Amino acid sequence: MPTRIALVPDAHGRGGRLHRLTEAGEPLGAPLRTAELAATVAELEAAEQPRWVWASAESAYVPLLPVLSRLPGGRRLGRCHDLRLVEALLLAQEGRWGAPRSLGAAWARLRSLPVPADLPEAGPSEAQDTLFAPDRLQLPPGTDALAAVLAVHADQQERLRAIEDEAARSRFRLLVAAESAGALAAAEMAEDGLPWRAEVHDALLTELLGPRPHIPGTQPAKLAELSVRLQQALGGRPFNPDSHTQVLRAFADQGVRLNSTRVWELREVDHPAAELMIRYKELSRIHTAHGWAWQDAWARGGRFRPEYVVGGVVSGRWASRGGGALQIPRILRRAVVADPGWRLVVADAAQLEPRVLAALSGDAAMARGAAGGDLYQALAQTAFQGDRDKAKLGLLGAMYGQTSGDIGPLLATLRQRYPVAMGYVEAAARTGEEGGIVTSRLGRPCPPPSDAWLDLAEGAAAAEPGEPGGRSTRARGRFTRNFVIQASAADWALALLAALRRRLAGLAGPGGRPHLVFFQHDEVVVHTPAELAEQVGAAVAAAAEEASRLVFGQTAVRFPMSTAVVECYADAK
Structure with missing residues (x-):
């Protein structure tokens, strides 16, 4: 046949x-x-x-x-x-x-x-x-x-x-x-489509922003009011709070020097305008990315229909064509409500990238830590005197190439306890610094260095630490260090999707068939008749095991899925 x-x-x-x-x-x-x-x-x-x-x-x-x-x-x-x-x-x-x-x-x-x-x-x-x-x-x-x-x-x-x-x-x-x-x-x-209750969404927007403006393009009342309060807190001179340059200038006029308007930097500022600016950014982002205009364009007929771009990121992660499919704000998840008689099965992989590192590298000691529940806690018990925060900070630093601040001693401990895993990411970093190519577990290659990078890298050996050549090679090393992990995590997520989709096709009840309705990196959402929710949860677990076996072969590392059965997406976390 x-x-x-x-x-x-x-x-x-x-x-x-x-x-x-x-x-x-x-x-x-x-x-x-x-x-x-x-x-x-x-x-x-x-x-x-x-x-x-x-x-x-x-x-x-x-x-x-x-x-x-x-x-x-x-x-x-x-x-x-x-x-x-x-x-x-x-x-x-x-x-x-x-x-x-x-x-x-x-x-x-x-x-x-x-x-x-x-x-x-x-x-x-x-x-x-x-x-x-x-x-x-x-x-x-x-x-x-x-x-x-x-x-x-x-x-x-x-x-x-x-x-x-x-x-x-x-x-x-x-x-x-x-x-x-x-x-x-x-x-x-x-x-x-993902079930979407427009009336709930509208109520949330009204609560956060005020009533929908009658004139398109104008700010909702609460956002406009917040803009006025922000201007008053910064001396009363009018400025556009959506303009990065004007915001920096307004703060500078009050003696506050900012390098950016990032939230983490604003939180360090001892000025009443800082909290107002943070709140304005949060509400403005919701209004722009998921406000009434978004609802009109993307959430018609009781469904949000995401438009994904498979492999849209160089690591193999998905992107979207618009609509914020990969970034639904937590507060707006209250609008995602299952149909009557149906449920949402929300599942995400716990600590996916650290587990991928353990499986990729074949580090037996780290694999033992990843064979159970909380990987960070397991590492903390063996390497950091039970301090989970240090274990997490050190491991994330190893995967993302962070060496500043207090990371150095943590990395030294990780190198001593988990030399195979640390050697794996450091070898990937050296390959990148030398202009080489690394691949995911299944063979997806990273992009080659640009001609401009090669020109800078020619003088990198003699470059001082702060010079462009040295910074450029180290930046590529950080990229390839993380690429092998993130791209391999994308491999696993693709295999999970395929295995779960196949299993769901074999389930059916009087109310219909369960089906995937949402996916973002390491999380899946299945819309299912309520009577099949338990079987869907079992299908998710089985699909995760199959994906692990297909991608990583025989490994002690486990990839557990945290699964919740809910009527509303916001209740899953």
Whole structure:
């Protein structure tokens, strides 16, 4: 039975074309044309569970989702090979970081044609309009899209087979599969949406900011009042509290010298305007990022529909196209309320990055500490006389390259107690300082140094500690030190998403099926019928164990998930 089916929607209408493939990417038989692509895809998914091959989830899966969701049981597809995401991974792995990754770009490279630049990311709302799909593929006029998909897929499979080291090839294939699965999950979360109570959101905004202004672009009453109080506290001269420069000048006029308006610096200031400025920044951020304009644009129909960018950060972490999908303020989580008869299962990985370090490095002593509950407390008992704060501060300093202040003695203790783990991050830092490339556990490489960095680094050996060359090399060392951990944590999170999504597909109750509705770095939220909440919690735990095994192999390190079953997101913490 074939394991792969290439899929290309028609430019107009509901039809499309499909072609069965071998695992290596060789076409089997003749292509199939259908006038009802979603129905045909659903039938093939039920019968064969293939891995779908397409230019991108945005161009192929997103337009199908509304129809698939209306089919009995809300049919979803299990696996895919996303050519655009895989092309980006392969280009980076081959040292061609940042080269265009669209289907048209990959096709052009195969045919020695001019390579088109990538277009800006499309959101699901745009991708659902199939009129845009051919343009976004970036193919030359007259090119057969299905032929291009087949050719690029076959080329990618060949490039994957060309990775010489067998273990590295196996891990990179897992990254390819997990990244593609992430595209499925991202599209489905945008389609399903996070339950959002507009009336609760409006009440919260009114409580914090005052009534919604009748004139767009004007400040709410409480924010405007706070602005006046802030000006009065700084001498009464009018200034714009949203202007960094004007705020610094207003404080300076009162004899208070600030380097920035960051909250931590304002907290050090003994002046009544400092607390007012902190409060103004908090409320202004809510008004700008998640106020009424945000609600109008992003929280329609009782759902917030996040638009994720899979692998949008160089470490493999996701980004978003807008809407603050990765930064919902804690106070506004009160607006995230499950539907009647449903619950939210909120789960996050405890101390993920320190556990990743323990698993990556293979440090047996640190792994023993990470085999139980609180990793910081375990390290404190063995290395810091029970002082958990020192253990946490030292370990974070090791992962992020912090050496100033009181960190030095803590790092010395960590080097003595956990030499393998400390050696791992310090080796990654040296590689970065020398201009080298480090990778995540599954093989995602970091970006190479820029030409400007290389120019500075040439004189770094002779540079004084404060000179640009020395600062530049140390900064890259800090970047690569943390990259190996953060990117490997992103590997694990992708594997978790894929494993959990697969498990949720097997659960169903009288009220419906549970589904992922939110994801941010190390936290997932599942919207589930109440009677399935306990099973969803078990699925989360099992998915975390599977992700750990897939990414890190046999390790004593455990990656526990803190799970809460709630009606309101704000009650999960």
